[in-house]
Amino acid sequence: MNQNQTYAIPMNDPFGKATTGKLGMWLFIIVDGLSFAGLLIAGAALRAGGAEWPQAGEILSIPLTAFNTFLLICTSFTMVMALNTIQKGDQAGLKKFLGLTMAGGLGFLGIQIWEYYHFIMEGFVISTSVYASVFYVTTCFHGLHVTTGVIYIACILWAAVQGRYSADNWDHVEILGLFWHFVDLVWILVFTIIYLI
């Protein structure tokens, strides 16, 4: 099969021009969003139920995580730029922005691992307290999403290197973008609830 060949994508009328793949990703996002909501609500319930909870910044490093949040925001920008460039048929731009997004994602994970390493060395582990378990479970679940996102970007980047995407064929890039932006969107809430409140 010619890799530059475009193919017809079925359209769903109530959803305008959204493709089936895109709708599938939106549905996944709803379900996944509810998983995060479950974790955050459980954390709030434990806190409201009287569990010991430190003040913001007492244990967790706010400046470091604020920088990590900024990094994730930057990757959302590079990801949307990847889509923007391929919609104009710029394959080099697509590869550049996907590469930058992947690098940003890896940077985010690196900082998170560094943060975990220092906490573990200081004795702040998952079994330390209710707060520690809420922190580790929620941030690890998000980190798993970032890891999945980085692998997903690598797959799309590989296809981009092979010249699979063009101005007429960028559906996969848009679907990847939805997932990556969702990861950013959820982090905004996790950062606020776990680190700042």
Add this chain to the structure above:
Amino acid sequence: MDDHKSIYFKNAIWLAILTILEVGIAYIDISRSGQIVLLLAFAATKMMLVAMIYMHLRYETRVLKWILFVPIPAGILFTVALMYDLPFRWVV
């Protein structure tokens, strides 16, 4: 810089500014409830900016927007209900 690029860039700047303000709110000396309301309002604004601009939700149909936004009030309702239930959790 074309229109879209400019919007995406401005959005990133706004998200960064809101993050800095959030961090500032966490440190300033105001009432706890005021702090929580402000932080959640800022987080909600940032999430809307990501969804509407980066995820292009503003260009999607009304049906899709409804499907996405209906679970939010449901989640808030369940959270509030759960909080009211907490004092009775050991009562059988």
